[in-house]
Amino acid sequence: MTTYWQSARWGVWEDTAAIVPGAYVRAVIEAGGTPLLLPPVGTDTGVLDVLDGLIVIGGVDVDPSHYGAEPHPTTVSQPERDQHDLALTRSALAQGLPLFAICRGAQILNVALGGTLHQHLPEVRRDASRYQPAPGVFGSVDFTTEPGTIARQLLGKHASSPCYHHQGLDRIAETLCVTAVADDGTIEAVELAPRSGAGWALGVQFHPEENGQDRRLFGGFVDAARTHALHRAPRERRAS
Numbered sequence: 565m566t567t568y569w570q571s572a573r574w575g576v577w578e579d580t581a582a583i584v585p586g587a588y589v590r591a592v593i594e595a596g597g598t599p600l601l602l603p604p605v606g607t608d609t610g611v612l613d614v615l616d617g618l619i620v621i622g623g624v625d626v627d628p629s630h631y632g633a634e635p636h637p638t639t640v641s642q643p644e645r646d647q648h649d650l651a652l653t654r655s656a657l658a659q660g661l662p663l664f665a666i667c668r669g670a671q672i673l674n675v676a677l678g679g680t681l682h683q684h685l686p687e688v689r690r691d692a693s694r695y696q697p698a699p700g701v702f703g704s705v706d707f708t709t710e711p712g713t714i715a716r717q718l719l720g721k722h723a724s725s726p727c728y729h730h731q732g733l734d735r736i737a738e739t740l741c742v743t744a745v746a747d748d749g750t751i752e753a754v755e756l757a758p759r760s761g762a763g764w765a766l767g768v769q770f771h772p773e774e775n776g777q778d779r780r781l782f783g784g785f786v787d788a789a790r791t792h793a794l795h796r797a798p799r800e801r802r803a804s
Contacts, residue, residue, distance in 0.1 A: 565592070565619035566649055566669070569604045569642065587773040588621050588666075595782035597789065604648035609655035617662035617789030620649050620669030622771065625731055628683060631675050636683035638730070650676050657756075660763035662788035664781070670733065670754060670767030677737030685732045689748050695729035702726040705770050707752040713743040714766050715753045718784045726774035733769065744768070764788035 565588060572581035582603030592599040602611065612618065627641035628634060630650065635641075649669070653676045656663045665673040671681050685692040695703045705727040709715040723744075733751040736742060739762075744753030754767045764785075772781045 565599060565601060566621050566645075566652065567601050567603045568623055569645060584621060585773070587771075587776075588619070590776070591773040591779060591782045592619070592786070594776075595779045595786045597782070597786040602648075602652065604642075604645040607648045607651055609651055612652065612655055612659060612661055615661065616793040617664065617785060618652060618656045619785070620653055620663070620665045620672055621773075622667030622669065622728070624668065625683070626668065626671050626675055626681060628681070631678075631680040633680065633683070638684050646672075657762055657765065660792070662763060662785060662792050663765040664785040665765070665767035666773065667728065667769060667771055670769050671731060673765070673767040674733050674737050674740060674754065677739050679733065679737035679740065680735040682732045682734045685729050685750070688732075689750055691748060692729065692750075695727050695750075702728050702771060702774055705729070705746050705750070705752060707744045707746045707770075709744045709753065710742070713741075713753075714755055714764070714784065715743040715768075718780045719744075725768075725770040725772055725778075727770040729769060740767075763792070 565584060567582040567584045569582055570580065571578065572583050582601060584601055589599050625639045625641045627643060627646050628639060630646060649672045653672050682688050695705060697703050704724055706724045708722055709719055736754060739757055740754045741757045742751050743755045746752050752769045756762045756765045
């Protein structure tokens with residue numbers, strides 16, 4: 565899974581560090597997977613050759629230059645992380661590697677394929693404050709999934725999740741389709757369109773890692789990763 569790259573403290577030390585909120589790590593482990601961290605420095609997409617799946621986690625905003633827009637006053641980005649996450653996402657898609665993209669990750673997925681973002685949801689959704697009640701406080705979102713999709717298969721027709729929406733998906737890339745929507749029209753999940761012919765990929769705007777009672781999405785991702793590992797060419801399996 566991808567990581568943050570920012571100032572952190574441990575013991576008496578404080579320095580730049582590659583960090584991941586523990587909720588992501590616990591979610592992968594509880595779903596039966598083994599987490600490996602991919603910091604956004606020294607990026608080498610070749611690392612995907614020995615992985616069974618990729619999770620692109622949440623974090624700061626995607627730089628709007630990647631989708632041809634000027635920055636909103638509230639937009640905060642990290643160029644090195646954008647380059648890292650975009651490169652890994654595009655490579656994972658090209659290889660058919662199972663991809664689970666969460667919050668910022670879903671935005672990266674859309675931008676990587678040519679889509680755009682709403683940079684500040686309160687400007688386009690009247691009640692968007694419910695999605696981010698206060699700094700560091702998760703909101704909750706209810707949504708409906710589309711039939712015949714990964715989201716419907718794993719979550720059923722209706723579901724809810726913790727969320728922390730500041731930005732959101734705007735124009736959806738041609739190779740993606742919307743597979744879950746909140747009651748106000750906010751896009752909550754996207755997947756590769758069936759015509760794309762690519763592998764398992766799910767992007768969610770919400771934060772399933774924060775729901776310790778529901779590991780269905782992580783379970784689906786881990787199952788997809790196991791299947792991918794079983795069907796690798798013999799040479800790739802030996803490399804892993």
